[in-house]
Amino acid sequence: MKSLRRDFSSDPHTANVTSKIFVRSTKSGKVQKIVRELYLRQDIPCSSKLCSTCPSVAPADANGNIAPFVLSEHPAGTTAFPRGHYLVPDTNALLNGMDLFEHTGAFYDVIILQTVLEELKNQSLPLYNRLLALIKTDEKRFYLFFNEFRMETHVRRGPNESINDRNDRAVRAVAKWYTEHLRAAAKKGKKEKTVPTIVVITDDKDSLRKAKEENVTALSLTDYVSGLENSDRLLDMINESREQRETKGTRGELFYPEYYTMSKIMTGLRAGTLHQGVFNVSPYNYLEGSVNVAAFDKPLLILGRDNSNRAISGDVVVIEVLPKDQWKSPSTKIVDEEAVSKNDNPDAEDNEAVVTERERKALQEEVRQAHGKGTEGRPQPTAKVVGVIKRNWRQYVGHVDSGSTGSQASSGRRQQNVFVLPMDKRVPKIRVRTRQASELLGQRILVTIDAWDRDSRYPTGHFIRSLGELETKGAETEALLLEYDVQYKPFPKAVLDCLPAEGHDWKVPASKEDIGWKGRRDLRDLLICSIDPPGCQDIDDALHTRPLPNGNFEVGVHIADVSHFVKPNNAMDLEASLRGTTVYLVDKRIDMLPHLLGTDLCSLKPYVERYAFSVLWEMTPNAEVVSTDFTKSVIRSREAFSYEQAQMRIDDPSKKDELTESMRTLLRFSKILRQKRMDAGALNLASPEVRIETDNDEVGDPLTDVKTKAMLATNSLVEEFMLHANITVAAKIYSTFSQTAMLRRHATPPPQNFEELINQLSKKRDMRLDVSSSRALADSLDQCVDAKNPFFNTLVRILATRCMTSAEYFCAGAHAESEFRHYGLASPIYTHFTSPIRRYADLLVHRQLASAIGYEGEDGRAVIEGVMTRNRLEDICRNINYRHRNAQHAGRASIEYYVGQALKARGEKLSANGVDGGIEEEGYVMRVFENGVVVFVPRFGIEGVVRLEDFVLKGDSALRSVEERRELVVRRESEFDNEEYTLQVSDKGHSDQGMSVELFQRVNVNVSSVKEESGRGAGKRRVRVLILGTQN
């Protein structure tokens, strides 16, 4: 028998057709062989401005333009490459040194290969996104070269060649091709001298060797960086984890259990024996984490480092429930990493244990608690982390622990290990190798986590950059913004280009024939005014009312017409959708839209004509809505009031003008609307907010800036009408876009969230909280009053608010209509419409409403501008929910920081003999732990942890420094009753002289700002709260 095989060698087209074959496993467990055909081409440009051939062959777009060439004609040279060089990094170089590539001091003219980009995508999605962002920016001159599609640079995998080797070969092939290509091009253009060197950056030893054999210039990342200026600083930015692993070799002792294999995890998840969820760390106890999983109502506890197994707060982890004998109750102790693991040495790894002796002790306490009696002490299911699905590591702001730098801190540029303490207490300290330890002391720095290996007690990371001195305004503000992922860079030029060319001179067209008036109603005659906080520049909303001949009233809410200026999908719109919201810090506002729009063109400033989007109702004198109308309009606000001014004007009986009268009508209506809302079961929730007025001069007590928010009737006036407008608009856009309307919901909180609070209230105050509905909750909250303690009700409301879920934006198709409910406002449907200058959601709602009412806009495109696919909208919702939450946290953190600074300033002014006297205030016990309590001080809106040593007992001077107080701790003993929520503190042997505090109790506290002077965490400033005595 003889067999013959077809011969392809004579076919000239076989060379440029090839295929890429891989195996794909689908979620349902199917395994597919995927074949992608590749058609190799020869017109993919090298994108070097030196090249004279590529511009003529590069593919052109529909207009005949080719993409502009990226790589510079005169790339930067170094001592090693005086004629300039282009960089070709491989995947590992990017994995290890992404921060370097982002650095503005070096790393220009980089060729990123498609091969490398794809490999990076598989290995690390965040790094991939950062690289894409780099490629997009023009300054760094990164060029994405599609080497797999170009015939000369496509590499076929050889038999028995691993994918890695093949990809490394591809990198070298590109370097070779570029060298030859540029040389040829330069010869043609007679610029032979200036041909830059192509430098491959790779950390793979094998690849370096092969490159040498093949005559390709290749350097390891470290070698390359060493040849640059300022190399010390740059070297610190290389990912250390890999290097270390190599040097450490097999010596390392393994501290943590290994993660399960992916297949074991998937099997377990499908079978329901393992669970997946986001790992959260308790803010009071860094050793206690919890994971909410779909299978159970309540979160599962994860106690101790062994069980959390290298997970960091925010990671998506897979957990396994522990046997029942290991179940414990949640901790009743405040455990601070700084206090417990003070004596770790970042260099000594040999005597490292995962659980230090002290940590072990802390855990034992918990076990004892768990075995206590009663319902509270009932052990709860615990679990351990067995795998990590997705790391959510980001860049962390922190400072170098001065205790960890060791004695040779000043001895120059030697590389040493230091610990960096992140600002976020839930993140463990990070071991960082640095050559500049001494300079970094006392600085706010940005670091990132590279890895957390089984043989390392703490994660390892590397330094990125310094933000500045600790406690300087600039550094701390930037730290806040970074920590809460706020986009604070100035708007790029592309965004500013989208602004109207007239700038501040832009005006509403005078002639009503102008295209700008198309579809707009002229409401300039109406007596419209705005009421906002004092000093408000971005005025979103304005109001008016006027009597109608039939005895009813016309009420109008006018919102800045931002969608007129921000067109969908231009650079400004994309930037705004990314930012999501304006972030308000105490002394800074990070705008969502450029200044020109936010504070001028869109802002409904008084006395000038502005475009607006108006909601007009006809209401009976009893505030029943007869009809509703939506229209784009032109208005002229008569006056911009602050809340106080408006209140004064309304209260002044001498004012009888039409504007004042209309405001009085509005106020009357708002009260009726509010009552209706309350009757429907809206909650009156409280948050511990204070406001800070910064326009203060230097003299006087800095603390006078800190004000609790006063609620005036006029606040409520504006709020009611805004709520009413939002609800009206929500119903309208939902009727038009049943799938894609942008809405906001507040889910009904599950009753088990309230369990603890209900228990506490009934124990301590014999009060009942009915959480069966929002109405019942509102009523029972009203019942929670303590005659002697007027703040008690607010305290309960604050605690109740924390039991609830947070409100969220969503796209109408994502939930059933019954789930649209806004629990807090007791409204069946809700959206945000009234603040488009500072919230992106409102801007989208504006577009949808314009489309719903058939407004065509200047170019007739407004109707389709409101239309969006559900996928895109869901992406936007996810982002703005995230941004919204972060903005709130950042704002709160900013106030907290400012209060601390005000206390510090006051302390410095009024200090007696070097010890800050602090200020005495009233506080309320919010939580009771075994070794301390959490006290809320309404005056400053802060919560403070009061440890045993911070109780000022009889015969104990309040004015002591931190160190002196710390010494007290060994003498203190406490008796904690978990059932009754009481804590008895006394000096050892003097239990009769002790002090007893209990939950909800009013206490006298001393608040001051102190700085840790020595030991670990030195240089860190915090607000100290001392309990002086108890009341009632």
Add this chain to the structure above:
Amino acid sequence: MAAQRQASSASQTPHISPAELSYLHTSLALPGSPIRPDGRSAAQFRPLTAETDILPGTNGSARVGFADGTQAIVGVKAEVEKTVISADALKLPQQTQEEYAGNNDNVGNQGSGSGHGSWVQMSIEIPGFRDDDALPVFLSEMMREPLVESVSSEGSGNGEMAGGLKGRLVINKRWHWRLYIDVLLLSQPQSYPLPLLSLTTHLALLSTKLPKLKSQGEEDPFFDDDWDAAEYLYPRSTSTTSPTSSQQVRPPVTLLVVSVGENIIFDPDREEIAVADTVLAVSITRDSDSDSLKLVSIRTIDPPSRLTQPGVPNSENVTTLGSTAAAEEAAILNPSTGEEEVPGVWRPRRGGVKRSTVARVVKLVLEKGGVGEEVLEGLEGVQVG
């Protein structure tokens, strides 16, 4: 219907006159050395073209073209499937029964080795036939059966193929591979298509690869996404130095053999089948490390010569009646049929196959250095991958 019936017997009978049939038969039946129309020797195969991996989207594929212009392609696709528990439960009593009957004294390999025959699905498409017509259904079952039932003898040293193809498809207790073998005959069935389809299927299976398993034990299967790491369904010898390189488990192959008179002829063409006394489909396989081939099945196929019209001897021909020539024709008693035969006059064959003929066929196929080995080696020689 006519075409169907013809094809379901050995082949479409070419339009050959009784005289030609008689001539062919006589020359093929020459004792010792048959004279075949194309001059081949009795055991010589016609050259064929074969290539594998022609369909990149499949797990394995092959194309074979015979010299008479018939061509077939076969694609094999594999899919991961959850093992239904009831299938195992059904299997279990069956096994215990066997043990009870004392047929199977080897209890050891039932855990890993047991698979299910239904995990291999085969569909055959032949132009002009519906997929539920008798021929495709019959052919596919004829090929599938030896494929899944050729279980290796116990104690086979080849761990990977324990339990034959069925065993190879087991991933773990809860998961298995399901194979879809799609056979497509590209041309009209010129001669009986079984050998062509069988050879093509054999080649396709040889080139079939399954993604490499990364998970272990009873975990949900999890595979390497590198196709180059995929493993052959029928393991290949990796070292060329190994003398037993060709002694591995191989899918069965079905050969068509005809006997004419005392002669046994392999790879018959259309005309040869038309005059054959018997047509046999012989399936052979190599299922263990042992050197010898194994006979999986022999089927007789209805020889088309039965349906031909007989020639008329002069003695009975009305037109030649009374001529002197007629009287000279001497009737000879055909030893195999016991009927009277006139030399040079075609008479369709009737009756069965002689035992000795079958024995000789089996011997020729299975003997060392025989036809079977030659075919398997030839197929092995087709470059895979």
